Amino acid sequence: MINYNFSDTRLCEDSEELGTLINYPDCSLYEVVANSTKKFPNKIAYIYSGVEVSYTNFLKQIDDVAKSLKKLNIKKGDKVTICMPNTPEAIITFYAVNKIGAISNMVHPLSAQNEIKYYLQVSKSVAMLVIDYDYDLFKVISDETDVKNIIVATLNESIPHNNSHFNKDKITNKNVMCWKDFIKMGEDINYETNEFTDSSHVAAILYTGGSTGDPKGVVLTNGNFNYSVKSFLAYSDLDSTDTFLAIMPIFHGFGLRSGIHMVYLLGATNVLIPRFDAKNFHILIEDYKPSFIAGVPTLWNALLQDEGMDSVDLSFLKLAVCGGDTLPVNMKIKIDEFLKEHGANIQIRPGYGLTECLAGGCIVPEDKYKNESVGIPYLDSIFKIVKPGTSEKVPFGVDGEICISSPSVMLAYLDDPEKTNEVLKVDEEGLTWLHTGDLGYMDEEGWIFFKSRIERIIISSGYNIYPQRLENILINHPNIREVAVIGIPHPFKMKVPKAYIVLNDDVELTDEVKNSIYKHCKENLAKFTIPREFEYIEELPKNKVNKVDYLELENYHKNNKK
Numbered sequence: 300m301i302n303y304n305f306s307d308t309r310l311c312e313d314s315e316e317l318g319t320l321i322n323y324p325d326c327s328l329y330e331v332v333a334n335s336t337k338k339f340p341n342k343i344a345y346i347y348s349g350v351e352v353s354y355t356n357f358l359k360q361i362d363d364v365a366k367s368l369k370k371l372n373i374k375k376g377d378k379v380t381i382c383m384p385n386t387p388e389a390i391i392t393f394y395a396v397n398k399i400g401a402i403s404n405m406v407h408p409l410s411a412q413n414e415i416k417y418y419l420q421v422s423k424s425v426a427m428l429v430i431d432y433d434y435d436l437f438k439v440i441s442d443e444t445d446v447k448n449i450i451v452a453t454l455n456e457s458i459p460h461n462n463s464h465f466n467k468d469k470i471t472n473k474n475v476m477c478w479k480d481f482i483k484m485g486e487d488i489n490y491e492t493n494e495f496t497d498s499s500h501v502a503a504i505l506y507t508g509g510s511t512g513d514p515k516g517v518v519l520t521n522g523n524f525n526y527s528v529k530s531f532l533a534y535s536d537l538d539s540t541d542t543f544l545a546i547m548p549i550f551h552g553f554g555l556r557s558g559i560h561m562v563y564l565l566g567a568t569n570v571l572i573p574r575f576d577a578k579n580f581h582i583l584i585e586d587y588k589p590s591f592i593a594g595v596p597t598l599w600n601a602l603l604q605d606e607g608m609d610s611v612d613l614s615f616l617k618l619a620v621c622g623g624d625t626l627p628v629n630m631k632i633k634i635d636e637f638l639k640e641h642g643a644n645i646q647i648r649p650g651y652g653l654t655e656c657l658a659g660g661c662i663v664p665e666d667k668y669k670n671e672s673v674g675i676p677y678l679d680s681i682f683k684i685v686k687p688g689t690s691e692k693v694p695f696g697v698d699g700e701i702c703i704s705s706p707s708v709m710l711a712y713l714d715d716p717e718k719t720n721e722v723l724k725v726d727e728e729g730l731t732w733l734h735t736g737d738l739g740y741m742d743e744e745g746w747i748f749f750k751s752r753i754e755r756i757i758i759s760s761g762y763n764i765y766p767q768r769l770e771n772i773l774i775n776h777p778n779i780r781e782v783a784v785i786g787i788p789h790p791f792k793m794k795v796p797k798a799y800i801v802l803n804d805d806v807e808l809t810d811e812v813k814n815s816i817y818k819h820c821k822e823n824l825a826k827f828t829i830p831r832e833f834e835y836i837e838e839l840p841k842n843k844v845n846k847v848d849y850l851e852l853e854n855y856h857k858n859n860k861k
């Protein structure tokens with residue numbers, strides 16, 4: 300065990316109250332699972348479509364996949380892309396990759412073809428695990444990447460007696476294989492595949508955006524994961540007897556940390572949910588009686604609107620957390636009332652974080668709350684508020700950029716020292732600070748209040764959508780002269796993108812033109828980022844320095860919405 304003894308560790312910047320230092324494992328993520336298996340060999344590690352798998356069998360599955368990865372000549376430090384929903388194959392591969400010292404490159408399975416190609420190229424991935432419905436996308440672009448092997452899995456691989464395995468007739472490349480053939484590859488390996496890496500070793504790459512809208516790979520270590528989990532658990536009474544619902548996706552920092560690794564550090568039981576169905580949410584809760592539910596506001600909104608929840612008793616619920624987006628005060632009140640009415644003796648606890656610190660930074664305590672606050676910093680984490688663009692601290696109660704110094708802060712942006720140096724800055728005491736790009740303030744008691752993104756980010760169902768990236772894609776269409784993207788309210792997703800488009804002078808607005816622009820979006824943007832509305836106007840509003848006036852566009856939408 301390693302004890303990170305920061306000389307300046309405290310609950311908040313300028314506070315005299317010292318935080319309790321946390322001991323957390325100086326080992327790989329795989330070793331965390333192996334240690335839990337030693338403690339709870341017969342306990343259920345995960346449940347998938349009703350199939351229960353013990354920790355002993357889970358660890359064996361990981362070990363078998365590690366052997367197959369070695370058979371493919373994947374070495375320590377190599378990148379392996381995992382483009383999957385929450386299935387056993389995805390989780391098993393994540394820990395197997397970690398066991399051999401390789402690095403998991405986590406990709407959204409609904410990404411557009413060009414986005415997937417970018418993620419493979421920037422990570423220099425040598426292999427990838429892909430869900431079958433994405434296989435055609437991968438097949439087309441794999442020759443333009445370093446990928447040497449493609450493993451294809453279906454949603455039903457782990458369900459006994461199913462007949463929906465990947466159709467081998469679709470395989471035209473000798474380096475493509477179905478999951479079952481991949482598993483058989485390593486059967487003759489009889490040597491140890493564990494690299495026994497420590498906290499400093501890179502475990503995963505997750506993707507986020509920035510001021511340019513270009514995706515950036517966030518490089519996260521074993522230590523980032525292990526600390527973030529242990530520090531979060533310090534604010535809960537969760538233990539190995541608990542059951543979790545893994546609803547948040549594994550390509551999301553919040554989901555990978557709180558929905559997956561936290562479960563296996565505890566030695567608890569996970570219910571893997573590959574696709575969230577709001578209509579059947581109550582069935583999941585009734586069937587599995589989870590102790591812990593973590594989700595974005597969209598998920599909690601679905602819970603409030605699910606008529607099937609009317610008679611459900613939630614007295615078994617020990618912890619409810621909302622992250623990934625701002626939880627409006629009125630929604631928190633509704634959720635707290637809902638929980639109380641259904642027998643749960645808890646409140647919904649908003650939190651704050653971003654991918655660069657593994658979606659963890661601070662959380663509302665168990666029995667306290669301040670309106671609009673995202674809570675207090677995790678133990679061993681320090682927050683400060685600075686004047687944007689500087690390292691100059693501002694007084695309590697004054698808005699500024701939120702900065703975090705914590706063992707959960709990323710190692711770097713992938714192969715991008717310039718952008719890394721823009722957000723990670725070392726102070727005169729040797730502490731590294733993550734400049735988040737988020738606007739907020741701290742009160743005198745150390746509570747953090749998040750106000751908004753400094754950059755123009757649209758948060759839709761907990762996912763970040765970067766308007767400038769959408770604009771950069773749209774402007775490449777030959778018929779478009781100018782474009783601006785804003786976020787507009789949505790009753791379920793909270794916000795969705797809307798595009799205001801100015802066509803070239805010689806282009807008439809026809810159905811053919813509209814369809815062409817929409818097709819361009821489908822080819823170049825992930826499905827969930829495609830604008831929900833397109834409005835064609837003669838000119839974009841501009842401010843005094845001739846920049847697009849986005850606030851005026853937002854007001855225009857409010858005043859003219861149908």
